[in-house]
Ligand SMILES: [Mg+2]
C-alpha cells in the first residue's frame with residue numbers, strides 16, 4: 001500500500017493568518033484536488049495531518065471543523081479525488097500535547113492506523129513543523145511554496161533532503177514521474193494455462 005501524508009492549510013487550500021474558521025473560508029489551491037485524484041489513480045491513499053489549534057482557541061468548534069471537512073471531501077469528490085482520512089490536533093501550543101506538529105504524535109497514529117512503517121512515505125507541508133514531524137517519523141519531506149511555503153523556504157533550516165516545489169500539483173507530477181521512471185519495464189509474464 002502506498003501512502004502520502006499532506007498538511008491541509010497552505011497545501012490543499014489557501015491559508016489565512018486569521019485561521020480557516022468556516023466552510024466558506026476553505027478555498028482549494030488551484031490544481032490541488034486534481035493532484036490528489038492523480039495520486040489516487042496511481043494507487044496512493046491520501047491522508048491529512050493538520051494542526052487545528054483554532055479549536056483550542058475557540059475560534060471554531062468541532063461541528064464547524066466537520067462542516068469544513070465535509071466541503072473539502074465533496075469538492076474532492078467532484079474531481080474524482082478521495083482523501084482517506086483526516087488526522088488533526090485540536091490543541092494549542094501551551095497544551096503540550098503529543099500530536100501538535102512538530103511533534104510526531106499524529107504520524108505515529110497514522111502508522112498504527114494503516115499498520116505500516118512511515119519510512120519513505122512522502123510528507124508535504126508548507127511549514128517547517130510539518131516537515132520536522134514527518135522527518136523524525138521516517139518520511140521524505142517535500143516543501144510547497146503555497147501558503148507559508150515561501151516564508152518557510154526563506155527562513156531555512158529544512159530537514160536534510162527536503163525537496164521544494166511550487167505547489168502540490170507540481171510535487172505530485174514530479175513524484176509520479178519519478179515513480180514511473182523507477183518502475184522496471186518488464187515483458188508481460190506468459191499466461192499460465194492450467
Ligand atoms: Mg500549513
Ligand SMILES: [Zn+2]
Pocket residue numbers: 089090091097098099100
Ligand atoms: Zn494535539
